[in-house]
Amino acid sequence: MFRWTPYVFIRFTIFLLAGILLYRAFPGIHLLVVVSVFSVSFVGYLVLWLIQQRRKVRMSLWFGLLAFIVTSAFGWLCTYEQTDTNHPNHISHLSEVTYYTGKVVAEVQSKAKNYRTVVEIEQVVSDKKLIPATGKVLIYTPKDAPVPLYGDKLIIYGTPLPVQPPPNPDEFDYKKYLALQQIYYQQFVKKGKFLVYEHTEGNAVISASLRGRAWADQIFRKYITAENEYAIISGLVLGLRSGLDDELKGAYAAAGAMHILAVSGAHVIVIFELILLVVGRIKKVRYGNWFFAVVALLLLWFYAFITGLSASVLRSVVMFSLVVLGEALRREGTLFNTLGFSAFILLCYDPYLLQDVGFQLSYLAVAGIIYLYPRIYAWAEFETTWLDKLWKLVCGSIAAQIAVLPLSLFYFHQFPTYFLIANLLMIPLSGVLLYGGLALLAVAWIPYVSDAIGFLLKWLTWLMNQIAFWTEHIPGALMHGSYLELWELGVMYILLFLVLWFLYIPKLRVWSVICVLMLCLITSQLYNNINYAKQHFVAVYVIPGHSALDVVDHHQHVFVADSALSQNKSQISYHLQNHWTRRQILDVRSMIFSNVDSTLLAIHQNKQFSLFTWHGKRFCILHQPVNLQLFQKQKFDYLIIQNNSLKNIKKFPAQSFTTVILDASNRYYLSKRLSNELRMQKIICHNVHEQGAFTLTL
Numbered sequence: 001m002f003r004w005t006p007y008v009f010i011r012f013t014i015f016l017l018a019g020i021l022l023y024r025a026f027p028g029i030h031l032l033v034v035v036s037v038f039s040v041s042f043v044g045y046l047v048l049w050l051i052q053q054r055r056k057v058r059m060s061l062w063f064g065l066l067a068f069i070v071t072s073a074f075g076w077l078c079t080y081e082q083t084d085t086n087h088p089n090h091i092s093h094l095s096e097v098t099y100y101t102g103k104v105v106a107e108v109q110s111k112a113k114n115y116r117t118v119v120e121i122e123q124v125v126s127d128k129k130l131i132p133a134t135g136k137v138l139i140y141t142p143k144d145a146p147v148p149l150y151g152d153k154l155i156i157y158g159t160p161l162p163v164q165p166p167p168n169p170d171e172f173d174y175k176k177y178l179a180l181q182q183i184y185y186q187q188f189v190k191k192g193k194f195l196v197y198e199h200t201e202g203n204a205v206i207s208a209s210l211r212g213r214a215w216a217d218q219i220f221r222k223y224i225t226a227e228n229e230y231a232i233i234s235g236l237v238l239g240l241r242s243g244l245d246d247e248l249k250g251a252y253a254a255a256g257a258m259h260i261l262a263v264s265g266a267h268v269i270v271i272f273e274l275i276l277l278v279v280g281r282i283k284k285v286r287y288g289n290w291f292f293a294v295v296a297l298l299l300l301w302f303y304a305f306i307t308g309l310s311a312s313v314l315r316s317v318v319m320f321s322l323v324v325l326g327e328a329l330r331r332e333g334t335l336f337n338t339l340g341f342s343a344f345i346l347l348c349y350d351p352y353l354l355q356d357v358g359f360q361l362s363y364l365a366v367a368g369i370i371y372l373y374p375r376i377y378a379w380a381e382f383e384t385t386w387l388d389k390l391w392k393l394v395c396g397s398i399a400a401q402i403a404v405l406p407l408s409l410f411y412f413h414q415f416p417t418y419f420l421i422a423n424l425l426m427i428p429l430s431g432v433l434l435y436g437g438l439a440l441l442a443v444a445w446i447p448y449v450s451d452a453i454g455f456l457l458k459w460l461t462w463l464m465n466q467i468a469f470w471t472e473h474i475p476g477a478l479m480h481g482s483y484l485e486l487w488e489l490g491v492m493y494i495l496l497f498l499v500l501w502f503l504y505i506p507k508l509r510v511w512s513v514i515c516v517l518m519l520c521l522i523t524s525q526l527y528n529n530i531n532y533a534k535q536h537f538v539a540v541y542v543i544p545g546h547s548a549l550d551v552v553d554h555h556q557h558v559f560v561a562d563s564a565l566s567q568n569k570s571q572i573s574y575h576l577q578n579h580w581t582r583r584q585i586l587d588v589r590s591m592i593f594s595n596v597d598s599t600l601l602a603i604h605q606n607k608q609f610s611l612f613t614w615h616g617k618r619f620c621i622l623h624q625p626v627n628l629q630l631f632q633k634q635k636f637d638y639l640i641i642q643n644n645s646l647k648n649i650k651k652f653p654a655q656s657f658t659t660v661i662l663d664a665s666n667r668y669y670l671s672k673r674l675s676n677e678l679r680m681q682k683i684i685c686h687n688v689h690e691q692g693a694f695t696l697t698l
Contacts, residue, residue: 009340015068016344019075020351023083031080038073041066079351084135084182091121091135091160092184099157100124102137104148105202107210107308109242114140115147118183119154138163138178138186145191150210151202156194160185167542167692170579180352206309213238213308219444220437223454229461235261236430237437239307246570248465253412254472256401256419260430268316270431271303271438272296293328297321306441315353315362318342335370339363357411361404368403369396371500390424397423406484406492413581415479422471429464433457483582488524491517532584538614540640540663540686540694543575547593547642547665549621550576551601551614557585558600562642562665563592593623593642611636615698620657622646631656638696644670649677659684661694 023029045066052063085092091100106118117139124133137160141148148154163175163186178184201207216238224230228248234240241261252258275296282288282295304310304317319342326338343363346353353359376395382388397420409415416422440453471477484492495517502510533554541548546565551558557580565571580588589600593610596603603612610621620631621640625647632653639657642665646652660678662671668689675687686694 007334007336007340009337009344011340012067012071013340013344013347015071016075016078016347017354018068019072019077020079020347020354022072023076023079023351024355027080027083029076034073034076034080038070038077041069041073045070075347075351078348082182082351085184087134089131089133091124091133091137092162094124094126094131094133097124097126097159098128099155100133100137100160101153101155101197103200103202104150104152104154105136107150108148111140114142114188116140117148117150118181119156122153135185136181136183138183139194140186140188141194142189142191145189145194146196148194148196149199151200151207152196153198153200154194155197156187156189158187158189158193160187167688168575168579169539169693169695170582171575172578180355182352209305209309212306213240216306216441219441223440223444223450224458224461226458226462228465229458232261232461232465233433233437233457236267236433237307237441239310239313248468251465251468251472253414254416254477255422255426255468256416257422257426257430257468260426267434268300268303268313268320270434271300272320274435275299289328293324296324300324303438315342315346315359318346319366336367339366339370357407360407364403364407365400368401369399372399372402393424393427394420397427402496406489406496409482409492410484410486410489413480413483413578415482416471417476417479418471418474422467425467426464429460429467433460433464436460480581480586483584485524488521491521495521529584535583535697536615537695537697538617538619539696540661540688541576542664542688542693543571544664546571547663548572548576549593549640552583552585557588559588559590560593560596560601561590563594566590566592593621617696627651628653628656641666641674646674649674649681652678652681652683654681654683657683659686661685662687662689664688 045063048062048066080086084090091097100121101123102119102121104117105120108115108117119137119139121133121135121137123130126133137156139156139160163178163184165175166173178186217234217240220230220233220237224233228245231241231244231248235244244261249258249261252261279292279295283292285291300317300320304313307313319338322338322342323335346359373395376398377392380391382391401419405415436453436457440450440457443449443453495514498510498514498517502514535552535554537550537552539550539552541550543561543565547562548565549560551560559576561572580586589597591597591600594605594607596605596610601612601614603610605611608622608624608626610623612619612621617637618635619638619640620636621642622645623642625645628646629651634656636656637658638661639659640661640663642663644666647670660683662675662685666674666689671687671689675685675690678685688694
């Protein structure tokens, strides 16, 4: 029979999660109410404990209930406190800001056209008054302006604007992603509109860590000159992914090996195994456990230090630090308890980690390995050492993949079919590269040795890249089209839990529930298939500076874009792939506006405009300025204006067009002026800059 008693921190972590989720669902509960509930419950818990100590009476049910209330209320309060907008002097509570001062509190990242970083506001000028304020702003500065550095104090002119929600259906919610980091505002700062008035170190630990990572990155850049190989080593060892191009990312995603490029728990495990191999024997001598603990903690935190103290590494280092300390103190405990304790500490520090994809994936993967690995490993025995090690690797990969599969489908909507084959080859190789990368950093000052290690690293990395590309080109390497709703994700994890329970205690009623839940999932997917098989819609999407049009009949799909956008696959994927996946649109036929296949979309076109009819609706697309009086005697349902081709509406034939759509290739302020003028003339207008994508569904 299953007993909860040994898993005390699993229980407390679940209680804490309940409080965090309660805040996310009901943030409007008055603070005084939650404080009162917490205080009364805590006092009640202490009273019950005293009664139990004096009268020796067991009251497990009441203890459990009060512990749940106290911990959940504590989780709510932690989340409230960590939500910056709850502070009265947050920038969101102030009237229009004309300029502000702040400190750079994040690493400055170099992008294609600008630099990006985060500024923590210290003071603002609002209503002509200089007042203290708080809040974070994501700022972008041009490449031809001075580069701000971590710790710099800036004066920034202008008003930070709220981060906008995604303009296209099902697009990645960048606003929500930034909000999890307490960033609600952003600003594109022009040259001359900001001034560095003081250079400071900022947080001394973080500043030193960033300098250490920059030094390590320069070493890799010096000894590994091939661009792809340098990008992989820098990503694998230091967690720097800015050098990875879309082709390389796609190959590793198809191989199911993206976790190799994200510095995470797997890397910390490799480091821990190396420490165990080198100094593990010292534990047998007197005070050896403490000596090993000190060495292990120093090396683990040093690795976290050179990776820039990234959140994913910190999670794993905290967990392994607890394992090492528990062993040194000779405290017996389950790995699940250690896992729960580390999650509890991290969530108390930052409750918003709960919604971080990396946090979810890493903890589920570790939990899956702890529980499933020994059970899968018991399926077979190998006397040969190398076969046994290979089998262990297979078991670990399968266990982790089972645990994260529903979450991977929910977030990424794809599954790498050959992940096991690729991981068998790439994981050992990535371990060698990780050790080699650390060795290169250690001996970078020794001329010929460092050259030799750099040479080996370059070619081993090339080999790993080739494995990824080879896997990607195998037919069926990626299974696309899996889109899960949130409730379906929950059902899948309940199913996984029940299947494991059934394998442990096979009972008919458990199997009956499994069958019912599977039937619910299958029915939901079939219902969606039937609905999407009947879909008909036209969409004008929002991709900044570009024109993008979708025409969908059933599962047949014609996507028309301007020539520049049609060559930018990553931008199309970022803005539209999730929407296509949800709508089960797999066969995407792409073309450009100047060369539309008339067999797929009956159309009349020239350089200035295009005309087409779809399900009885008539469309006119304006590519270049033209005398609209040409359409005076015609009737169109929709006019799509592109490329600033309409400057004013003085001679606009209102009777010819029912609805006007201003797409994203038009300038923002021109679109805003035109949309206001058209609405004043009682003409229906959809400005995608302000209203998001336009969708017509029949």
